Amino acid sequence: xxxxxxxxxxxxxxxxxxVLRLLIGAFATLYLAVRFTSFTSLSRFSAHEFDPVGxxxxxxxxxxxxxxxxxxxxxxxxxxxxxxxFRFRVSGPAFAIAFLLLTSYRxxxxxxxxxxxxxxxxxxxxxxxxxxxxxxxxxxGKPRPSAHGRYGWAVRTLGLLTVVTYVLAGVAxxxxxxxxxxxxxVLEAQIAYDNLRKIELGSLHSPLGVAxxxxxxxxxxxxxxxxxxxxxxxxxLLGGRWALVWSVFAWGFHASVLVTMMIAFAYPLSAVPYLxxxxxxxxxxxxxxxxxxxxxxQPIDSLAPRAAPGD
Amino acid sequence: xxxxxxxxxxxxxTLLVAAPGFGDPRWDSYPLSTYPMFARPRGRPTLHxxxxxxxxxxxxxxxxxxxxxxxxxxxxxxxKRAVRAGPExxxxxxxxxxxxxxxxxxxxxxxxxxxxxxxDPVGYFTRGPEPVSRTVHxxxxxxx
Numbered sequence: 001x002x003x004x005x006x007x008x009x010x011x012x013x014x015x016x017x018x019v020l021r022l023l024i025g026a027f028a029t030l031y032l033a034v035r036f037t038s039f040t041s042l043s044r045f046s047a048h049e050f051d052p053v054g055x056x057x058x059x060x061x062x063x064x065x066x067x068x069x070x071x072x073x074x075x076x077x078x079x080x081x082x083x084x085x086f087r088f089r090v091s092g093p094a095f096a097i098a099f100l101l102l103t104s105y106r107x108x109x110x111x112x113x114x115x116x117x118x119x120x121x122x123x124x125x126x127x128x129x130x131x132x133x134x135x136x137x138x139x140x141g142k143p144r145p146s147a148h149g150r151y152g153w154a155v156r157t158l159g160l161l162t163v164v165t166y167v168l169a170g171v172a173x174x175x176x177x178x179x180x181x182x183x184x185x186v187l188e189a190q191i192a193y194d195n196l197r198k199i200e201l202g203s204l205h206s207p208l209g210v211a212x213x214x215x216x217x218x219x220x221x222x223x224x225x226x227x228x229x230x231x232x233x234x235x236x237l238l239g240g241r242w243a244l245v246w247s248v249f250a251w252g253f254h255a256s257v258l259v260t261m262m263i264a265f266a267y268p269l270s271a272v273p274y275l276x277x278x279x280x281x282x283x284x285x286x287x288x289x290x291x292x293x294x295x296x297x298q299p300i301d302s303l304a305p306r307a308a309p310g311d
Numbered sequence: 312x313x314x315x316x317x318x319x320x321x322x323x324x325t326l327l328v329a330a331p332g333f334g335d336p337r338w339d340s341y342p343l344s345t346y347p348m349f350a351r352p353r354g355r356p357t358l359h360x361x362x363x364x365x366x367x368x369x370x371x372x373x374x375x376x377x378x379x380x381x382x383x384x385x386x387x388x389x390x391k392r393a394v395r396a397g398p399e400x401x402x403x404x405x406x407x408x409x410x411x412x413x414x415x416x417x418x419x420x421x422x423x424x425x426x427x428x429x430x431d432p433v434g435y436f437t438r439g440p441e442p443v444s445r446t447v448h449x450x451x452x453x454x455x
Contacts, residue, residue, distance in 0.1 A: 009317055041380040046407070048400055049392060054341045100342065107341040109379070110388035120342045121328060128320060153317035160325045168332045169346035175336040176350040189353040192432035197358050199440075200428070202372045203383040213436050 008156050009149035015281035017151040018085065018135030019289075020158060021126045023272050023280075025083030028099055028119050031266065032076050039072045039102060040065075045109050052108045055100060063105070075102050082127065084296065085136020096127025119267045121161045129154035135284070137296060158276035163233040166250065170230030184219030187226065191219075194261040209260035222256070229253045236277050243277035250274065355443055357429045359391035361408050363420035363453065371418055377411045378404070390425055394448045401425055401449035409453045425449040 032039065043065035052059040063071065075098040081091035100123070103116045131154060132138045133145050145151075173181050180186040191209045198205035212218055229249050236246040254268045267273055283289050331338055331345045338345050361378050363371040375386035393404040409423045428442035 008321070009314060038380060038382060044380055045389070046403060048396065048403075049389060051392075054343065104341050109385060110392050111382070111385045112339060112341050112344070114341075114344060114346060114348055117342045117344060117346075121324070125321070125324065128316075149314065149317065153321045157321035157325060160321075161328055164325060164329045164332075165346065168329065168344070169350070171332050172336045172345045172347045172350040176347055177352060180352050181350075186350075186352050189432050190349050192436055193353050193356055193430070196430055196432050196435045196440075197387065198383065200358055201360055201383045201387055202374060210436055213433060 005149065008153055010152035010156065011147040011149055012152035012155050013147045013281050014130070014134035014145045014151050015284055016279065017126075017129065017131045017154055018133065018139070019280040019283065020155065020276060021085060021131035022083055022135055022292075023275060024119065024122050024126060024158075025079060025095070027267060027270055027272050028095075028123055029076065029079030029083050031116075031119065032072070032079055032099075032102075036072060036076065039106055040069050042106060042109060043068050049109055051110060052104075053112065054104045054107070056104045056108055059108075062108075068105075071098070072102060075099060082123075085132030085138050088132030088136060088138050092127040092129075092131065094127075096124045099123050115263075115265050115267065118162065118165050118273055121165075122158055122273065125154055125157045125161065135293060135296060140296075155276055158273075159237060162273050162276065163236055166230045166233035170227055170233075173227060173230070181223055181227065182220075184216070184221070184223040187223040188213065188216060188219040191260050194263065198262060204262050206260050206262045209262075212260060225249075226253060236274075239277060243274075247271070247274035247277060353432055355429050355431055357427050359387055359394055359425070359427045361386075361390055361405075362424050362426055363412060363417065364422050364424055364450075365419055366421050371420055373408060373412075373423070374417070377408050377417075391427075394425060394427060398449070402451065405449050405451035409451055412453050420453045422450045422452050 042062070045062065047061050050059075050062045062068075075095065078091055078095035078098055081087060082095035100120055103113065103120050106116070107113050130150050133151070173186075177186040192213055195205040195209050229246070232246060233250070236243045236250075250268060251271055251274070254265045257263050257265065258269065284293060328343060331340075331343055334345075336345050336350070337347050339347055361373040363373055365371060375381055375383045378386035379389045380386070389404065393400040405423050405425055412420055412423065414420070425448045426445065427448060428445040430442050431438075
């Protein structure tokens with residue numbers, strides 16, 4: 001148990017979890033704000049098109065338009081409170097559950113938005129952890145908590161969930177794509193099909209992705225790189241340079257998906273999910289963070305970086 | 312936050328997220344998934360979409376907002392579901408699109424058609440964009 005404790009229930013500064021809450025919460029809130037009309041326009045679908053998924057499996061029919069609008073707006077407001085760590089005992093779990101339900105609802109009309117899975121899972125972990133003990137409104141005027149496992153488990157879980165989702169995607173490619181994945185054939189057809197359907201459906205396609213189709217050998221390399229990133233994700237759990245190298249590769253993988261298929265996995269592209277592998281609290285001493293933290297909690301002077309146990 | 316909660320919730324959630332990896336690799340839900348979206352061999356996929364037809368028989372593109380919302384793939388999925396559900400669902404969707412069609416904004420159209428087309432994805436770009444096959448499942452008039 002001690003060895004597991006040292007890895008999972010590691011004593012980690014509250015500031016690290018606080019920074020992760022601030023950034024992941026801000027991403028989720030901004031995502032909701034930018035896609036507000038996309039969420040509320042789900043009321044344009046008719047009842048027979050409603051096919052509830054995940055935690056909404058029990059719902060007999062879609063929400064009335066007014067209720068959907070109110071729920072989306074309430075989730076957005078909860079997201080602001082969550083990000084700022086304001087009354088987090090309520091806003092933390094409330095936003096995590098509301099975000100889960102709202103994004104599940106969005107995926108209940110015939111298309112699943114896989115781009116939202118990881119941020120939703122991360123919000124759940126943060127919402128049910130002590131993520132507002134530092135870098136938050138709730139921490140104002142309170143003494144700084146010392147590094148503890150109650151912060152460590154949440155940071156470790158964020159990292160584990162990131163790793164597991166990548167490994168799952170890699171395993172699915174091996175099991176469903178088989179030899180076609182190793183030869184690059186499946187990837188080539190995937191990039192061609194994705195651009196084809198965007199052209200046919202009147203959306204933005206990738207001229208670069210289309211141009212690459214004239215170099216079929218390239219897809220063998222890209223397919224192997226994809227598998228390397230996805231199945232090699234556990235290397236990030238080793239921390240340090242392993243985490244840095246893997247994170248750069250993973251970000252590069254999503255950037256290449258964007259430029260070849262015009263599919264934006266906004267959360268990994270923001271680099272926010274990879275921060276759980278690093279000592280994110282070190283940034284608290286940088287100027288933009290100091291400015292932000294000064295408005296969140298006092299005193300700022302105590303936020304200088306210090307030794308971070310548990311790494 | 313107790314240690315029991317940390318292990319129970321943290322590791323429990325991780326195991327729950329990992330669990331689909333031990334089942335059918337095509338299984339897909341939200342927020343749990345095997346992430347099969349880019350993994351399957353595509354073969355010759357069939358794409359569903361709506362199109363408008365003008366008085367001369369020319370085909371006009373129907374924007375996703377008229378089908379569902381601004382999400383292109385969600386609009387395609389909506390047409391596919393209606394085609395699978397049968398004539399009643401197709402008629403309801405077709406009429407909905409037709410009622411949203413504005414000649415001033417979208418051009419003059421005689422009818423809306425729900426279509427599926429099968430493509431050779433790589434051939435589309437290397438040999439030409441003509442589909443391998445094309446089926447018009449349902450049509451309905453655009454109100455004047």
